[in-house]
Structure formats: structure tokens, C-alpha cells
Amino acid sequence: MSATTLGLGLAGLGTVGSGVVLTLQRNAQLITDRTSGLVRFEVARVLVRDAAKQRAVAVDEGKLTTDWRELVDDPAVHIVVELIGGTDSAFDIVAAALKAGKPVVTGNKALLAERGTELFALSREHRTPIHFEAAVAGGIPIIKTVQESFVGNRIHSMSGIINGTSNYILERMTTGGLDFTTALAEAQQLGYAEADPALDVNGWDAAHKAILLATLAYGFAIDPAKVHVAGIEQVRPIDIEFATRLGYVVKLLAVVREHPDGAVECRVQPSFIAKTHILASVNGVFNAVAVHGDSAGESLFYGRGAGQDPTASSVVADLVEAARSLQGQAGHRGFLPYREEGRLLPVEETRTAYYVRFDVTDRPGVIAEIATVLADAGIGISGTHSPVNPESPDEDFVDMVFQLHSCSFGLLQETLAAIERLDCVNSSPVVFRIEQL
Numbered sequence: 001m002s003a004t005t006l007g008l009g010l011a012g013l014g015t016v017g018s019g020v021v022l023t024l025q026r027n028a029q030l031i032t033d034r035t036s037g038l039v040r041f042e043v044a045r046v047l048v049r050d051a052a053k054q055r056a057v058a059v060d061e062g063k064l065t066t067d068w069r070e071l072v073d074d075p076a077v078h079i080v081v082e083l084i085g086g087t088d089s090a091f092d093i094v095a096a097a098l099k100a101g102k103p104v105v106t107g108n109k110a111l112l113a114e115r116g117t118e119l120f121a122l123s124r125e126h127r128t129p130i131h132f133e134a135a136v137a138g139g140i141p142i143i144k145t146v147q148e149s150f151v152g153n154r155i156h157s158m159s160g161i162i163n164g165t166s167n168y169i170l171e172r173m174t175t176g177g178l179d180f181t182t183a184l185a186e187a188q189q190l191g192y193a194e195a196d197p198a199l200d201v202n203g204w205d206a207a208h209k210a211i212l213l214a215t216l217a218y219g220f221a222i223d224p225a226k227v228h229v230a231g232i233e234q235v236r237p238i239d240i241e242f243a244t245r246l247g248y249v250v251k252l253l254a255v256v257r258e259h260p261d262g263a264v265e266c267r268v269q270p271s272f273i274a275k276t277h278i279l280a281s282v283n284g285v286f287n288a289v290a291v292h293g294d295s296a297g298e299s300l301f302y303g304r305g306a307g308q309d310p311t312a313s314s315v316v317a318d319l320v321e322a323a324r325s326l327q328g329q330a331g332h333r334g335f336l337p338y339r340e341e342g343r344l345l346p347v348e349e350t351r352t353a354y355y356v357r358f359d360v361t362d363r364p365g366v367i368a369e370i371a372t373v374l375a376d377a378g379i380g381i382s383g384t385h386s387p388v389n390p391e392s393p394d395e396d397f398v399d400m401v402f403q404l405h406s407c408s409f410g411l412l413q414e415t416l417a418a419i420e421r422l423d424c425v426n427s428s429p430v431v432f433r434i435e436q437l
């Protein structure tokens with residue numbers, strides 16, 4: 001049987017879109033061979049914002065468009081690949097493609113976490129799949145793992161590092177001695193960051209991915225407004241220095257976990273992880289997701305979490321799956337809710353130990369004042385320290401750090417609010433969780 005040529009409507013020719021074109025060019029014959037000679041792809045249409053821009057990959061001028069309708073409506077387009085990002089035009093493109101019965105491949109976690117319920121309903125209605133392996137952890141095949149390989153497991157937890165940009169920045173600040181801004185600029189230069197890098201550093205990119213994983217594992221739509229999200233903007237060199245001294249590393253951690261009563265915990269925040277834990281050695285753009293299933297036990301998935309080639313690898317895998325579905329196995333894939341609703345554990349009820357940094361006015365009795373409020377709340381202290389700045393040992397304002405025993409986040413928040421009202425405390429305390437993974 002000869003290969004069927006399938007036309008791709010490629011929306012977006014930036015970092016990932018260009019990577020897809022290059023991978024398809026490089027491995028065209030391999031892909032045809034691996035699909036028993038049945039599949040050959042051709043880029044039929046390309047959507048960009050600025051048709052006059054110089055591109056790293058060559059595309060026939062006649063195939064370029066700035067109107068997404070031309071791409072979706074083109075009869076030569078059999079599969080729509082959405083790689084423009086965002087939740088507005090991207091939504092319109094994906095919705096129109098599904099209505100037209102054209103399978104969709106996307107790497108857009110923001111779109112699926114924010115508007116996935118509507119899109120997967122359309123997918124079901126029109127019996128047309130959405131493939132989204134590239135949306136979580138770049139080149140790591142974690143979506144198929146959860147959807148397929150763990151389908152017979154009750155998933156107890158999925159914890160991990162799922163934002164390459166933040167992980168890259170933290171490592172460059174820790175071992176390269178770079179400041180935050182320079183490290184972020186490097187991550188952007190390398191093609192790791194989102195078009196709006198605020199999503200990387202404020203934790204929301206990781207949160208979108210955590211929501212997708214939780215949704216797949218627990219079968220109900222998760223409201224992003226109920227997810228606790230903090231990013232790495234608040235991490236300062238002093239926190240990294242303290243973590244190192246105490247035997248930890250600072251990582252932006254996503255935690256998804258099912259509690260015995262069925263409540264699902266889903267949160268993202270910079271955390272202290274014991275330096276002996278395997279996640280502590282996940283550095284640079286690498287991601288890792290530890291999945292704990294009741295049958296499989298603990299598995300760790302590790303690889304490049306962002307960047308042109310790793311992400312293109314996941315997109316191309318989805319293209320082949322979409323092609324296979326077009327050749328006879330069409331149907332709905334993705335988020336198939338199997339219960340109306342579930343209980344998302346309020347972040348106030350989550351429990352860990354903590355590291356808290358206070359900016360205080362240095363005077364006798366400050367430690368005692370803070371310790372008294374903590375003791376009144378029943379929160380135990382396992383350590384405290386106030387480093388002297390060697391460059392200005394007599395300065396009035398100092399950082400004071402406390403390590404606190406495990407308590408609920410709600411109790412911690414109430415207690416920190418009381419501490420913030422003390423005269424000696426100058427700004428809101430900065431909290432890191434000390435995770436026992």
C-alpha cells in the first residue's frame with residue numbers, strides 16, 4: 001500500500017513550529033517507515049502573525065497566511081497543529097478545526113487548562129481528537145503515560161519539576177551565580193520561555209500543566225482559580241544559600257496528590273527538597289515527574305522539558321497518532337470526565353513543614369516576639385537563624401529565617417498575618433514548603 005500524504009495546517013512558526021518543520025524534514029522517511037509506509041506529511045498551510053518576518057525555516061510564500069480561517073478551511077489541511085499559544089485565537093482555531101472534523105495537535109497547556117472543558121466537549125461531539133503530548137514536560141511522553149500506561153492504576157500522586165525555564169533560572173542562580181534577570185534572558189534566548197515569560201516565573205505555566213495531569217488522573221475538571229500557585233519571583237540568593245546550608249535545594253515543585261477521602265491536592269510553589277532526593281538533581285531545562293500508582297508503585301519520567309527539538313518530538317509523535325486515527329481509528333481522546341465533580345483540597349488544609357523568611361528590624365527580642373506568636377498558635381520551630389551581612393554588619397534591617405514543623409497552610413497563613421502586624425516586621429514573610437516526597 002502506498003503512503004497517504006496528509007496536509008498539515010501549521011498555526012505558528014516560532015520556536016516549536018519551526019522545530020516541527022525541521023523534524024519532519026529530517027525524519028520524513030523514518031516516519032513513513034515507522035508507520036508501515038502509510039504516512040507522509042506535507043505542510044500545506046502556515047499561519048503567522050507577521051508574514052514579512054525573516055524565518056529560520058523556509059516556507060513557500062504562497063502557503064503563508066495571517067488569517068486562521070484560511071488555514072482551517074483549506075481542503076489540503078487534514079490535521080491542524082496549534083502552536084501559536086494564548087487562549088483567544090488559539091481557542092477559535094482549535095474549536096473550528098474540531099467542528100470541521102480535523103484532528104488537532106497542540107502544545108498549548110494554558111488553552112487546555114483554562115478552556116479544555118469546552119474544547120474536549122467539542123472533541124467528543126465531533127468525534128475528533130485533540131492530541132497534546134507537548135503541553136506537559138516538553139519531550140517527556142508523560143501524557144500518554146498517564147492516559148495509557150497507567151490506565152489501570154489508581155494514581156496516588158504526581159510530583160515534579162514541570163517548568164524548564166524556572167528550573168534553568170534556579171540552577172543558573174545557584175551554580176552560575178547569575179542574577180534572576182540575566183538567567184531569564186538566557187532562558188528566553190534558548191527558546192525555553194513562554195512568549196509571556198511571566199507565566200514561567202509566576203508559576204502559572206507549571207500550574208496549567210499540573211491541572212492537565214490532575215484532570216487526566218482524577219477525571220473531573222479543575223478550576224484554575226482554586227489552585228494555589230506561587231512562582232520563583234520571590235526566590236532570593238539568601239534562600240538558595242540557606243537551602244544549601246540546611247541540606248536542601250530550591251525547586252519549583254508541582255504537587256498533585258489524592259487524599260484518602262478522595263480530595264485532590266493540586267498546587268505549585270518554590271519548595272525545599274532534600275538534596276539527596278532524586279528530584280534535587282534535575283537541573284537546567286530538564287523536567288521530571290514522579291508518578292505513584294497503586295499497582296506500578298513509583299516511576300520517574302525525566303527529560304528535556306522545553307526547547308525546540310524536544311517539544312517538536314512530542315508534536316510529531318502526536319501527528320503520527322492523529323494520522324493513524326484518520327486512517328481508521330478516529331475517536332475522542334484526551335480528557336474524558338467520568339465523574340461530575342470531585343473535591344479539590346483547599347490549600348489551607350494542605351500540610352508540610354516550612355522555611356519562612358522575615359524582613360525584620362534588628363533589635364533585641366525580635367526572635368522572641370516572633371517565636372511567641374508561633375508558640376501561641378501551636379507551631380513548632382525546628383531552627384532559626386539571622387545572617388549578618390558582612391558588608392554592613394550594623395544595618396538595622398535583616399533577614400531572619402525560621403524552619404517550622406509541619407502544620408496546615410491555613411494555620412500558617414493566619415499566624416504569619418499576626419506576625420506581619422508586629423512592629424519589628426517590615427514586609428510580608430516569604431514562605432517555602434519543605435517537602436517530604
Ligand code: NAP
Pocket residue numbers: 011012013014015016017047048049050051053066082083084085086089107108109110134135138191192193194195305306307308311
Ligand atoms: P513562539 O516562539 O512565540 O511562536 C509563536 C508563533 O505563533 C509565531 O510564529 C507567531 O507568529 C505565531 N502567532 C502568535 N500569535 C498569533 C496570532 N494571534 N495569529 C497568528 N499567528 C500567531 O512560541 P513557541 O515557544 O513556539 O510556543 C508555541 C506554543 O507551544 C505555546 O502554546 C507554548 O506554550 C507551547 N510550548 C512551547 C514550548 C517551548 O519550549 N517553547 C514547549 C512546550 C510547549 P510570528 O512569528 O509572525 O510572530
Ligand code: HSE
Pocket residue numbers: 135136137138162163164165166192193194200205305306307
Ligand atoms: N515555557 C515552558 C517551560 C515551555 O519553560 O517549561 C515548556 O512547556
